Amino acid sequence: MTVLKHGSTGSAVLQLQHKLNAAGAKLFPDGHYGPLTEQAVRTYQLRAGLVADGIAGPSTLRALGGGDCCRLLQNNAVLAAATRLGADVAAIYAVTEVESLGEGFLSNGxxxxxxxxxxxxxxxxxxxxxxxxxxALKAHADELATLYPNLVNPRAGGYAGGTAEHQRLAQACMIDALCAPESASWGTFQIMGYHAERLGYASIDDFTQRMAKDENEHFEAFIRFIEADPALHKALKAKRWTEFARRYNGPAYARNLYDVKLARAYQRYQEQTAEVPA
Known part of the structure; x- marks a missing residue:
């Protein structure tokens, strides 16, 4: 996954600068992702309706290349979420950057x-x-684990990645059509299916159908997840990043530096927020 941001250098940045100029920017193409390139990216993102984070990730690069943007997360959704959650816009940008996969859909749609x-x-x-x-339920699960250890297992693992994960899901649905989609994480923010009804979806089918629509639906699930956990919501509003990371990412948050990444991203967006129209 290509991600170009402040400090990046090289031919990919040079190509980005040429594309930005073709879209109306007036950069000197030098292959260095400095403040002017960052601002040009943000200006383009705002014009295209994309999340205005100043980072040229897969979505922005796809848009600049003439790709279809209809399923991408929109900047207006991020701004609306800040109001809805009573949180700083910079905080929403930070959690959106750090806790997302960058792209919510595979090449096959x-x-x-x-x-x-x-x-x-x-x-x-x-x-x-x-x-x-x-x-009896436990015995049945254990029996299935013996027969299909890659699909049912007391231990995590067996990941295939990419489109092959949908093949695993389809096989699991043949075992149990309800438990299988509940057992997958979905979309840009990898929300587990078993949260569906707790987050206000009518059913797991309603949830998965919405996850198949666009990244704005993925973001909606993420916002609902925050709203459903008062302590997580409170940590976000107070910018207590260690607490937020612990509750959202689990015990491994410190090893993966999620709290540090969130704090740094928030600081960067806080400095940028004044430049982004509300």
Missing amino acids: KPKILFERHVMHQRLSLQRHESDDAA
């Missing part, structure tokens, strides 16, 4: 997913009704 076989095991073992026999 399907939403990015990651099928989690250990979650499939958990969902198959879940008592959904009072009459359910917990021991």
